[in-house]
Amino acid sequence: MQLLAKLLALSVVVLALSSPIAGDANCPSLLEVGHYRQSCPAAESIVRATVEGYFSRDPTVTAPLLRLHFHDCFVRGCDGSVLLNTTTTSGPAEKDAMPNQSLDGFYVIDAAKAALESQCPGVVSCADILALVARDAVSLATAGNTGGASLWEVQTGRRDGRVSSAAEAVANLPSSFADFAKLKEQFASKGLNVKDLAILSGAHAIGNSHCASFAKRLYNFTGNGDADPSLDPSYAAALRARCPPQFDNATTVEMVPGSSTSFDTDYYKLVVSRKGLFHSDQALLQDQEAGALVYFLQGSSTQDFVQRFGVSMVRMGRAGVLTGSAGEIRKNCALVN
Template sequence: MFKMNVNILLVACVVSGILGACQGGQLRKNFYQNTCPSAEEIVRNVTWNHVSSNPNLPAKLLRMHFHDCFVRFKRSLWKVLTGRRDGTISRTREALINIPPPVFNFTQLKQSFASKNLTVHDLVVLSGSHTIGVGHCPTFSNRLYNFTGKGDQDPSLNATYAAFLKTKCPSLNDTTTTVEMDPGSSLKFDTGYYATLKQQKGLFQSDAALLTNKGAANIVQELGDNDKFFTEFAQSMVRMGAIEVLTGTSDNPQQTTVSQLKALIQTQLRIPFQNQTISTNQNLLLAKTHDDISRFTDMANPNTPLSALNLSHGSIVYLAYDGERTVAGPTFHPAGSFGRKMTMDDLIAKQMKVTRQENPQCELVSFDRDCANAFQHYVNDTLAFAVKRGGFMYGTVSEEGKVEVDFIYEPPQQGTEANLVFFRDPDEEKSVEAIAMGLGMRRVGFIFTQTVSQDKKDFTLSNREVLQASEFHAESGLKEWVTAMVKLEVNEDGGADVHFEAFQMSDMCIRLFKEGWFETEIEEGHDPKLSKMKKDVVVGVKDTREVDNDFFLVVVKIFDHQGPLSSSFPIENRNTPVTLKALKNHLDRAKSLPFVKRISDFHLMLLLARFLDVAADIPALAECVHTDSPIPEGYQLLIESMANAS
């Protein structure tokens, strides 16, 4: 036996472990093995017999499972762990209150799922259940006839698809007609839902909402692979099946109180009830004195139900207590091997060991030759590599992790010898994303130049460049994200060649950036090859607050290819403004080509986005370019008239 002699000891308690004791156990496999050994097999056989004779049944079973998980989960035909005792009643009113309706926007959907401890990833994955089944006209007809209450149509809905839906639901008064949620594939469980969603053909407003959030839209892109979708869907269904589970003999786990939780802590962790301070706020871990601790009052009322604090299985609460706690174990020296008392910061820092990451998360990066040349020619011929220039790379990511860059968007910016500042324009970036979506592409990386003077210094990326690259990488949420650098290098003949290099910021670098470890204010005179941390990290065997930038870089192989777009149109946000006169000149030069080829240039389409509807016209034009389909005559006449008006 030994005693931990400390003034305040801080620990984290996982609520699911505590509540498990309170509720008499968790769900498990073969729960009915002793009472009814064939129960699960009987349910499975009956289900498959009915499904085989009624192909519309799977969608209804999925819908039932979703309703009951979000409300009471009283029945389930999905393959889940068994042993639940909840759901002895079923009320329509509860379903209407708890189930996210089809008119929810993304914020409302996210809040609804979060209230059940489900993530945005679960939201997007489980929305894939709309690949089978039908929707009734009243659930979406407002998008067709009265979206904002002014007799208008939802601008985010594909215009062709909207026209089709109007033939099925000719008015707001149609309450009986049903429409396939995944056109042409409503009886087949596959990834068709995500394919139609990317074409802005999601039936419900809640479907379209998934594309209004960058993180959710990225997940939509990733779920195009059947195997990945099936795996992720099964996992999310299991998580949904565990919502507010009731097991054992307790009647209502949602009424477990703070007092009961403290009593369990006293029993299981041997910490006296009166010595405990518990909170949902992780800053409790940073409290140094009793006065600090006394400020955490969110769980001070012993009669407060845990459900009122949004606590359920898997939630974390934080516990502080003073005094002594006696436990069995070997001799323990709280001051550490060298006699120094370790602080919480010390313990965290010991987990932050910075090492070189050998392999990138992407297989390679390939640049479209035309777009790469258009970028490097400008910085070489016009800017002479005297000031920095940058842009966002757009293209595709294959299942094998191969990144293809097909165009570079150059946002409004100001470059100097050492710094590059982007003046982000949300409206312009919205147009860029609309074009990319129609082209079947997405943002895949960041590209920038180093100046001639930087080439003389002893580093690959400066600390400012590491910070900027990490910011964009972290913002993207894409593990294959690539950072590309363009610079001048002296060749064997004494001349200068333009040189491309590609990297990924290491996983540890992105973690440190997201968690706020980097010092973002760089003092004048600080060594640019070193990134400064706010706290010590471990590099090799040494604690330090300065890390060589090269530790954060993972080299990526570079290839090139000829992509589907041209890059001959004047590029946005450079020294010379792009006008409709440039459109006329471009169309005149390419008269011999089909019209779809004449506009197959990202920078040209970005100019068109200033005048056309970004939600409907631009994605439609980009989709024609993507599929190499003829441009509708109306669009061609409109674009030509714009050019001639210049």
């Protein structure tokens, strides 16, 4: 464990991930940092100003924005499909799937898109807006990040998909009750490894969760009215007080008690203490490599953690992207053109 920690501490974290990344073989265009430097030079500033405006009024907006990007990339890749509305011809869209019914922050995306359309009509994709707001949200929420400076460079050049399926969302989104083997499989399907899984799980450093996402751990983990043995008993008791057996579906609990708006390493400290809110959080300790990373990160600095998080976010943001002539640039993020 100590040897791995030293190796990790000495590893070089590459933040300047600016080399182009090829999309589908049929799509000659590439993802790159600064894709809109000629077509819409103010694109990233416009998105940033939009996020900052909402954050100044409600700091809790950061977690929903980060979650939107995750939920987009795990279904059909990072193509903005999570933003599409259900229509009479399309069938239920991703946002109407059970795992997505608690998603929030769509209004921020819509506001950013409206501002971009006013400045650069038909240029910036909704998929890229999702990637940018996720970065900006983390930057604003990161403890000690004076002024909320950007913490990693986002590769852009994605185009928007035209298909959104609730059934695909149910099949592809990682469950809060998943064990490690399932999580590893789902992350691998997006080109992400165990290191990415452990680091991106750190997104749970901010935000809240509805009781339904973890109540099974408290009352009926194996179907026999028992509690999840991987959950600290005292923490389980506190959670039961907040979420009684007949809990209100609107009741929420902070992912990190007392720190739901501060992006730091406290999440990993909780997992080590068996106080991860989701079974999928505690599942990280089921694997030697992931567990070693959890122990390393719980003692790491916020700066080091966020650097690593940024690298894995860039990797996730390449999943299943549409580039070139594939897809479209939506005028309204909730509707295909």
